[in-house]
Amino acid sequence: MNTNRQWxxxxxxxxxxxxxxxxxxxxxIPEPGEGEVLLRNxxxxxxxxxxxxxxxxxxxxxxxxxxxxxRAGSVAQVTQSNHPDFAPGELVQTMGGWQDFVVARPADxxxxxxKIPEGVRPTMPLGVLGVTxxxxxxxxxxxxxxxxxxxxxxxxxxxxxGSVAGQIARIKGCRVIGIAGGPEKCSWLQEIAHFDGxxxxxxxxxxxxxxxxxxxxxxxxFDNVGGEILEAALNHLNMNARVVLCGGISGYNATxxxxxxxxxxxxxxxxxxxEGFIVIDYMDRAHIAIPELIGWIESGxxxxxxxxxxxxENIPGTLNRLxxxxxxxxxxxxxxxxxxx
Amino acid sequence: MNTNRQWxxxxxxxxxxxxxxxxxxxxxIPEPGEGEVLLRNxxxxxxxxxxxxxxxxxxxxxxxxxxxxxRAGSVAQVTQSNHPDFAPGELVQTMGGWQDFVVARPADxxxxxxKIPEGVRPTMPLGVLGVTxxxxxxxxxxxxxxxxxxxxxxxxxxxxxGSVAGQIARIKGCRVIGIAGGPEKCSWLQEIAHFDGxxxxxxxxxxxxxxxxxxxxxxxxFDNVGGEILEAALNHLNMNARVVLCGGISGYNATxxxxxxxxxxxxxxxxxxxEGFIVIDYMDRAHIAIPELIGWIESGxxxxxxxxxxxxENIPGTLNRLxxxxxxxxxxxxxxxxxxx
Numbered sequence: 169m170n171t172n173r174q175w176x177x178x179x180x181x182x183x184x185x186x187x188x189x190x191x192x193x194x195x196x197i198p199e200p201g202e203g204e205v206l207l208r209n210x211x212x213x214x215x216x217x218x219x220x221x222x223x224x225x226x227x228x229x230x231x232x233x234x235x236x237x238x239r240a241g242s243v244a245q246v247t248q249s250n251h252p253d254f255a256p257g258e259l260v261q262t263m264g265g266w267q268d269f270v271v272a273r274p275a276d277x278x279x280x281x282x283k284i285p286e287g288v289r290p291t292m293p294l295g296v297l298g299v300t301x302x303x304x305x306x307x308x309x310x311x312x313x314x315x316x317x318x319x320x321x322x323x324x325x326x327x328x329x330g331s332v333a334g335q336i337a338r339i340k341g342c343r344v345i346g347i348a349g350g351p352e353k354c355s356w357l358q359e360i361a362h363f364d365g366x367x368x369x370x371x372x373x374x375x376x377x378x379x380x381x382x383x384x385x386x387x388x389x390f391d392n393v394g395g396e397i398l399e400a401a402l403n404h405l406n407m408n409a410r411v412v413l414c415g416g417i418s419g420y421n422a423t424x425x426x427x428x429x430x431x432x433x434x435x436x437x438x439x440x441x442x443e444g445f446i447v448i449d450y451m452d453r454a455h456i457a458i459p460e461l462i463g464w465i466e467s468g469x470x471x472x473x474x475x476x477x478x479x480x481e482n483i484p485g486t487l488n489r490l491x492x493x494x495x496x497x498x499x500x501x502x503x504x505x506x507x508x509x
Numbered sequence: 510m511n512t513n514r515q516w517x518x519x520x521x522x523x524x525x526x527x528x529x530x531x532x533x534x535x536x537x538i539p540e541p542g543e544g545e546v547l548l549r550n551x552x553x554x555x556x557x558x559x560x561x562x563x564x565x566x567x568x569x570x571x572x573x574x575x576x577x578x579x580r581a582g583s584v585a586q587v588t589q590s591n592h593p594d595f596a597p598g599e600l601v602q603t604m605g606g607w608q609d610f611v612v613a614r615p616a617d618x619x620x621x622x623x624k625i626p627e628g629v630r631p632t633m634p635l636g637v638l639g640v641t642x643x644x645x646x647x648x649x650x651x652x653x654x655x656x657x658x659x660x661x662x663x664x665x666x667x668x669x670x671g672s673v674a675g676q677i678a679r680i681k682g683c684r685v686i687g688i689a690g691g692p693e694k695c696s697w698l699q700e701i702a703h704f705d706g707x708x709x710x711x712x713x714x715x716x717x718x719x720x721x722x723x724x725x726x727x728x729x730x731f732d733n734v735g736g737e738i739l740e741a742a743l744n745h746l747n748m749n750a751r752v753v754l755c756g757g758i759s760g761y762n763a764t765x766x767x768x769x770x771x772x773x774x775x776x777x778x779x780x781x782x783x784e785g786f787i788v789i790d791y792m793d794r795a796h797i798a799i800p801e802l803i804g805w806i807e808s809g810x811x812x813x814x815x816x817x818x819x820x821x822e823n824i825p826g827t828l829n830r831l832x833x834x835x836x837x838x839x840x841x842x843x844x845x846x847x848x849x850x
Contacts, residue, residue: 227778394773413777428769432735436754436785437569444777 172197175266175483177232181222184421184491189222190238190266190484198271205254205281206271207244209264210506211476212483213294214240214499215328216392216490219420228446238266238483241299243290245506259284259506261293266483268503288462290506295498296332296465296472297458299447303414304332305457306450309340311412311443312388316341319382321401324392324417325363326353327490328473328498332461333390333414335361335470342388345381347374347397349493356496361471375400385409393418399429411435411442421491473497513538516607516824518573522563525762525832530563531579531607531825539612546595546622547612548585550605551847552817553824554635555581555840556669557733557831560761569787579607579824582640584631586847600625600847602634607824609844629803631847636839637673637806637813638799640788644755645673646798647791650681652753652784653729657682660723662742665733665758666704667694668831669814669839674731674755676702676811683729686722688715688738690834697837702812716741726750734759740770752776752783762832814838 171194178191200206221232221239232239242264246254251274254260262281264270272281284293295301307329314320320337324330325346334357338344345365346357354366365381367374374397378386385406391398394416401411419426435442450457464470475495477486486501512535519532541547562573562580573580583605587595592615595601603622605611613622625634636642648670655661661678665671666687675698679685686706687698695707706722708715715738719727726747732739735757742752760767776783791798805811816836818827827842 398773399769413773415777416774419774425771427771428740428773430766430768432739432754432769432783433757433760433785435783436756436787437567439784439786439790441782441784442773442776443780443782444774445780446777449780 170197171195172267172269173480174237174268176235176237177222178234180224180234181219181421183423185219185222185484185487187484192481197269200248200250200271203251204271204273205246205251205260206248206269207260207262207264207281208247208269208504209242209244209267210259210502210504211243211291211294212240212264212266212501212503213242213298213300214487214490214495214501215299216415216417216420218487219491228448239263240265241294242270243284243294244270254281254283257507259290261298268480285458291474291476291498291500292472294500295328295474296461296470300328300498301332301461302450302454302457303447304329304336305461306447306453307412307414307445308333308336308388308390310450311445312337312390312410314340314342314388318342318387319345319384319406320388320390321345321347321378321382321386321404322363322390322392323347323397323401324415325357325366326496327392327417328495329414330390330392331357331361331473331497332470334363336464337388337390338362338364339464339469343384345378347393353493353496356473360473369397375403378404388412390414391416395419395426399431402429402431402434405434405438405440407438407440409438409440411440413442413444417491475499477501511538512536513608513610514821515578515609517576517578518563519575521565521575522560522762524764526560526563526825526828528825533822538610541589541591541612544592545612545614546587546592546601547589547610548601548603548605548622549588549610549845550583550585550608551600551843551845552584552632552635553581553605553607553842553844554583554639554641555828555831555836555842556640557756557758557761559828560832569789580604581606582635583611584625584635585611595622595624598848600631602639609821626799632815632817632839632841633813635841636669636815637802637811641669641839642673642802643791643795643798644788645670645677646802647788647794648753648755648786649674649677649729649731651791652786653678653731653751655681655683655729659683659728660686660725660747661729661731662686662688662719662723662727662745663704663731663733664688664738664742665756666698666707667837668733668758669836670755671731671733672698672702672814672838673811675704677805678729678731679703679705680805680810684725686719688734694834694837697814701814710738716744719745729753731755732757736760736767740772743770743772743775746775746779746781748779748781750779750781752781754783754785758832816840818842
C-alpha cells in the first residue's frame, strides 16, 4: 500500500449524518519530519461527541474544517520514527482521524501521542482505559460524588461511558439503575454488567419506572441523553442530588434547538446541582484512574464491552450506529491488523 | 378591635392570582395558651415563593390548605404573653399570615418566632435582614462563589433578593450587570444601587445585551426568573461558571409547565454548574450574615429598598405586584402601627 485513504468532511450535517457528509480520497502517505513519527491507524474510536465536532460552532474543540480529515481517536502502530522514544512496531494512542496514516509529534495531552501500556488489549485505550473510561470515572466520582447506599441513575447506560459509570457506582456500593433502549441492552445491563435495575425507554414509561425502581429517589443522575429522559429524572431527585451532565445524545442530530426540561425548579426545591464537564480537563489525572480501572477489570468487577466493526468503507456508517442505538458498549472500527515485528 | 380579620385561601389559582382566590373573614381573636404569646401583625412580607405555596403540590413547605389563612412572614407586636422571654409591646418576626392576630409558640427556625434586634428598622427583618437578605447572601456567596473581578449577572435585579445579591457581588469586587423591567428600575439599579450595567428586558434584546455588557462572559448568574432569560444567560457562560437558581418567577403563574432552556449543553462545554437552594437551610447561619449585612448598610455600601403598601383590604392585590413587576425592592404591606408602651 502506498496511498493514504481518507474520509474528509465534505458537507456539514443537517440532522443525521449521511455518507454525503464525507468524501473518500486517496493521497500520498505523508513523510514524518524531524522529531515526528509516521503512524498507521489500526482501530478508530467512535464517540457521540464527534457529531458536535462536525458543526460549525464554538465548543471545547474547534470544528473539523470542510475538506479536513474527520477527527477521531485511534490506536495506531509506529511505521517510521524520527523520535528516540518511539520505535517502529510500537502501539500508540493518538487522534489519528479517519485515515490510514498520520504523522504525529509526541506531546502530552489529549491531542498528543502516548504509548499503550504492556499487557493491555490494544482497543482498551480507546474505551475503558481511554477517554471513555476517564469520562465515566471522573464524571461519576468527581461531579457525582456517590456515597455508599446512594441510588445512582444512568442514562445511555448500555453505551461505552454509561456502562462504565454505572459499574463504578455499583463497585462504590451504590444501587444502580440504568436506562437503555431495547430488551437486548437491558438484559446485558442486568445479566452482564450487574445493574440493580433497568428501564427500557423504548418500551416503558421512564418517569413512572424511575419512581418504581428508585423508592429512595435519585442521589446521582449520570446523564448522557438529555431531553425527555433528563426531564423524567428531575422529577425524582433526592435532596442534594447531583446531576452529572456528561452528554445529551438525544439532541445531537436535532435540526432545531430542543426545549430543555420544564422542571428545573426541582433543582431549587431539592437543593440539587447540575454540572457539566469535559474529560480533557482530567487527562493529567489519568494516572490515578487507569490503575484503578485495570484493577477492577482484572478482578472481574468491571466488564469491558466493545462493539468492533470492520472495513475502511464502513467508517461513516459506523458513526451513526451511536445515534440509532445499535452499539452495546464502546463503538470501535478496525482498519488494519498490527504488523508483527 | 375585638375581631381578627383574615384572608383565607378559598380557591387554588389558575394563572395569575385574583381576589377570588381568597375569602375575607372575621373571627374572634385567639387566646394564647400556656407558653404561648398573642401577636398583632404590623407588616406583612410578600415573596414570589408564596405563589408556590398556593399550589397543591409537594415542595419545600406543605401547601396552604383551602380555608387556611394565607401563609406569609410578618413583623408583629406582642399583645399578650404567657412566655417569660416575651413581654407585651416587644416586636418579633414570625410567620404571622394574612391576619391581624396570631398565636405563636417561641421556637427556633423558619416558622418560629424571634425578637427583632434593637436599633433595627422594624421592616428590615422582612427584607434585607430577613429571608430576602439571607437568600441573596447565601445564594450568592455559598453557591455563586464570586471572586474579585468576576462578572456577576443578576436577573430580577430590582427585586428584593436580586438587588441585594447584586450589591453584595459589587461589594465583593465583582463587575455586576442587572436585568430588570422598565427604565425606572434600570435607572434605580444604576444610580442608587450602583450596578455596573443594566439590561431592560422589556425594551432590549437580553441575549445581545449580555454579550455587549459582559465582554469577559458571565462567571456567576444569579437567577430569579428562569425561562427565556435563563436561556439567554446560558449563551454567555464563562468557563467554570456558576448558575445560582434562586427562583423562576417567569413560570410561577404559568398554567402549563414551561419549556426549559434549549442550551443546557453549554453547561457541559463550559464545565459550568447550575444549583438550586432554599434559604431555610441557611437559617442556622443567620448570625454570620446579619452582622455583615448591617455593617454594609451602615457604611452605605448596601442600599436597602422597600416598597411599603398599606391597608388590610389591599393584601391580595399586593401579592400580584410581584408578578406584574410593580415593586422596586422588598414588597411589604403595613396593617397597623406599633402601639407605644
